[in-house]
Amino acid sequence: MDVRAPGKRPFAKLTRSMKKSILVLASFLCSFAAFAQKRSVSITIDDVPNVRLFQEDGYSSKLLSKLDSLKIPVAIFVNEHNLRQTKPFDKNKNLLKTWLSKDFVTPGNHSYSHPNYGEIGFEAFSGDVLKGETLTKEILKGSGKKLDYFRFPFNAMGKDSVAHLKMQEFLVSKNYKNTPFTVESEDWLFTQLYEKALKSGDKKRAMEIGNQYVKLSLDRFAHFDSVSVVNFQRPVKQIYLCHDNRLNTDFLPVLVQKLKEQGYQMISLADAMQDPAYQSREYYHGNAGFSWLYRWMSDLNERKGLMLAEPENVEIHKAYEEMQKAK
Numbered sequence: 323m324d325v326r327a328p329g330k331r332p333f334a335k336l337t338r339s340m341k342k343s344i345l346v347l348a349s350f351l352c353s354f355a356a357f358a359q360k361r362s363v364s365i366t367i368d369d370v371p372n373v374r375l376f377q378e379d380g381y382s383s384k385l386l387s388k389l390d391s392l393k394i395p396v397a398i399f400v401n402e403h404n405l406r407q408t409k410p411f412d413k414n415k416n417l418l419k420t421w422l423s424k425d426f427v428t429p430g431n432h433s434y435s436h437p438n439y440g441e442i443g444f445e446a447f448s449g450d451v452l453k454g455e456t457l458t459k460e461i462l463k464g465s466g467k468k469l470d471y472f473r474f475p476f477n478a479m480g481k482d483s484v485a486h487l488k489m490q491e492f493l494v495s496k497n498y499k500n501t502p503f504t505v506e507s508e509d510w511l512f513t514q515l516y517e518k519a520l521k522s523g524d525k526k527r528a529m530e531i532g533n534q535y536v537k538l539s540l541d542r543f544a545h546f547d548s549v550s551v552v553n554f555q556r557p558v559k560q561i562y563l564c565h566d567n568r569l570n571t572d573f574l575p576v577l578v579q580k581l582k583e584q585g586y587q588m589i590s591l592a593d594a595m596q597d598p599a600y601q602s603r604e605y606y607h608g609n610a611g612f613s614w615l616y617r618w619m620s621d622l623n624e625r626k627g628l629m630l631a632e633p634e635n636v637e638i639h640k641a642y643e644e645m646q647k648a649k
């Protein structure tokens with residue numbers, strides 16, 4: 323006869339392997355519940371425009387052409403200084419005009435020359451923010467689009483809470499919304515190895531790197547959906563951060579397709595930021611550039627544990643380090 327004393331914990335009687343099975347089942351149910359709820363993501367692209375690729379590709383942006391056919395909303399974060407990196411300036415300016423003219427593109431300021439706020443301080447950084455909007459605003463005049471969004475280079479928001487607040491107030495005074503991100507997958511690192519493989523004619527290796535990028539990205543989405551369930555008991559509307567580079571030209575369409583297959587809806591930045599999660603209090607006041615899903619966590623140990631559990635690609639990191647050493 324099974325007579326349980328009141329208050330006795332049935333879980334305590336189970337064997338270690340039974341407990342493990344229950345935890346696996348719980349996490350499965352959790353991810354199933356997350357899956358059952360609508361998941362969505364806004365794709366955001368930093369360091370636009372890439373004038374080096376533009377020149378290499380005969381003055382066309384292949385990424386932009388791909389996006390034209392993908393028909394998904396994207397937000398772009400512009401560094402106007404990029405237009406000076408190659409010649410002729412007028413052609414580069416026209417490239418920026420083309421990006422901004424697309425209906426599916428939400429414009430954003432990413433500062434003029436991509437400095438690190440935590441390193442250069444308020445005066446220099448706020449000057450760079452304003453310098454970074456000149457041409458974009460001129461181009462947008464009469465288009466019906468407004469330059470509402472700003473994203474910090476390196477997502478570095480200043481070295482302490484005073485610095486955070488000071489720049490936040492400055493941005494608000496200039497009618498900017500500070501743009502967070504929740505998922506990224508080191509595309510800036512993958513692309514350097516990817517381009518190296520392409521340049522050496524090793525298409526097989528390039529393909530491998532591209533596929534690994536897509537895999538890591540999907541793993542990161544799954545990770546940040548679970549972090550989101552820990553924080554908010556539901557998947558938030560994610561904001562994915564990537565860059566204008568060769569890797570995304572070739573593999574962002576693959577990633578988008580896979581995300582759609584997993585039930586993600588592609589939404590605009592404005593739609594994503596309607597999620598009340600983006601009004602959450604931030605508990606991190608340093609200059610590091612990690613996901614907002616971590617910044618919203620009040621428990622430091624919980625945050626550290628989840629950061630350690632974040633999917634990584636160790637092989638790619640090693641290859642990157644070797645490439646840096648060889649330079």
Ligand SMILES: [Zn+2]
Binds near residue numbers: 369432436476
């Ligand atoms: Zn950037």
